[in-house]
Every structure is written in C-alpha cells, then in structure tokens.
Amino acid sequence: MRTFWVTWCRKILKKVRGPYPTTHRDAMAWHQISVITSETIAPKLADFFSTLGAVSVTYMDAEDEPVYEPAIGETKIWTNTQVIALFELDTEPGLIKSLVHAQFGKASLAGWLHEEIADQAWERAWMEFYKPMKFADKLWVCPTGQEQIEVGTVCLTLDPGLAFGTGTHPTTALCLEWLASHDLVDKTVVDYGCGSGILAVAAILLGAKIAHAVDIDPQALTATRDNALKNGVQEQIVCYLPEQFVTVPSDVVLANILAKPLIDLSRHISDLVRPGGQLVLSGILAEQADAVMGAYEACIEFKPVVQQEDWIRLEGRKR
Secondary structure (H helix, E strand, O other), X not given: OHHHHHHHHHHHHHHHHOOOOOXXXXXXXXXXXXXXXXXXXXXXXXXXXXXXXXXXEEEEEOOOOXXXXXXXXXXXXXXXXXXXXXXXXXOOHHHHHHHXXXXXXXXXXXXXXXXXXXXXXXXXXXXXXXXXXXXXXXXXXXXXXXOOOOOOOEEEEOOOOOOOOXXXXXXXXXXXXXXXXXXXXXXXXXXXXOOOOHHHHHHHHOOOOEEEEEOOOHHHHHHHHHHXXXXXXXXXXXXXXXXXXXXOOEEEEEEEOOHHHHHHOHHHHHHOEEEEEEEEEEEEEHHHHHHHHHHXXXXXXXXXXXXXXXXXXXXXXXX
8 A cells, every 4th residue: 555655756756847847046045844743653753755756854853852772783863853854946845745744744833934945065064164173282183284393293084974073062172182183093993982083083184093983874984984094094993783893992982972882891891991991981961971981990990080071081991
C-alpha cells in the first residue's frame, strides 16, 4: 500500500511541476515549507517530504525545550518539532500540503507555513562567522583561503562540513588548547568520537606519529578522511567504527563527546590509555564533572578542572 501511495504522489508531482522554463528568478529562489508536529510523526514527515522531492529537511525545536543526552546510538528530538523542508521553485506548495494532510491528517500538524526564500551561496555562508583561531600560540585553525603562516606555529585548514567540530565550540577549543600546549612528538593518539577529525588532524600537525579516529557515524569518518587529506596527513590517520577498532594502548586519548557516554564507556576508554599515558575528556558541563571523574578515578589521576563558559575539560594520567 505504501509503495502505491508513494508512486502515485510522485506521478502527481511530476505532472504539476511540468517543463517550466528556467528563469533567473527560478534559479535564485526556493519554496520553504515548515510545519509543527510530534516527535513520533516528525521523522515520518521528514521522510515523506523527501519522497515528495525536498532537497533538504531540517528539524528545529518548536517550544524551546531542552533535549538531554541520548543513550549511545540514540537520536532524540523535541516533543513538538518544527520540520522544515526546502523544495525547488517549480514544485506546487498547495499540492504538497494536500498530500501531507492526506497522509498524516490535519489534526497531527500545526503552524503550516509556506515561504519563498532567496538562494545564496549556502556552502560559503558560514564564512561570515568562522574566522582563523589560534590556540596556545602554536596552533592555527583556519577556513580555506584564510590560512595563517607564522613562524613557530602550524596551521590546520578546516571548513564546516558533514560532521561537528571546527574549534568554535568551547568543548573543541578546550581540547585544541590542550593539544597545542603539550609535547606530542612521536606520540600515538586516539580521537574517540572524532566528528570532523579536527583533534586527530591537529595532533598529527603538532608532531604525533599516528592518530586513530573512532566514531559511530560513518559520515564523521568520511569528514575525518577528507580533512586529513586537505591537511596532508592522510597517511597518519586511520579511521574506524567502534566495532572495527581493536584496543591499542596509546600515549594520548581524547574523547570529546558527552558526559553520559563518557561514563558508560569509561572502562573501554580507560583501556585505550597506556600506563603513564594521558587522558583528555570534554563535552562535559561543569555540574557533571564529579560524576565523570568518579567513573574513571580507579585508574586515572586527574588534574584540576579547566572550564570555558559552561563546559569543562578533564585531564589526567593513567596510574
């Protein structure tokens, strides 16, 4: 039944869209449709928008509701979620609305809004906000085209992309500051929860011998490989899904994730650190410090907490 319904929707949309001439206006605008629905319907609605030809679908919080840490492998969204879909200009918004209402019912949807929005160079829009950053007078993190060449420093080129991690967030900044402040020459490093790979790449640029980058998200591993290649360190960074990574006791282990998974994975992460090696943990709110340290205290001797805004960094040495 669902296959028939999807096929029928596609046929109807194809007829409505038809062979329109491409004008300058067409090439410079999009239909944006947003609607508020429940956390159970939101993923289904997002899939349905994609089926109808949406070029992108985004979730946003409809009520300023905090979403607390998910379990490992779990994705949480808000109780009331705004689903925003972007369609090409030759799509008929009225028909999309009718098809969505027929599929989900009006009662489960609220705040339907259609707007025509101007196009822009989306992939470069972040440049207004993302500028070169320097850590511990030794490490530059710069967007493409703004690289800094300075004696006594190294420069990491990184653009926002598939995965989290540009150095702008306090948790990442705290880890970069630590890396740039320590001797990494010939060290073996593990970046657990690598995201964009920024910590692994920085470690190699700062002298590490090899970095093992681990993440549950295949897109994060793709981003890490891309950033390693961009910075010419692809031969020294090896990427793994967690189930592929055989424990390699390493000189330095960094885990910039969240407090709950740090606690849940404490034994595994501790095993990655060689005796006398260093452990750096971040993604932790100040009030979570004691709980996280308590999960590691049997084998890690921690130094004083370092805080930036509401976030902290824990660092210690394995006994």
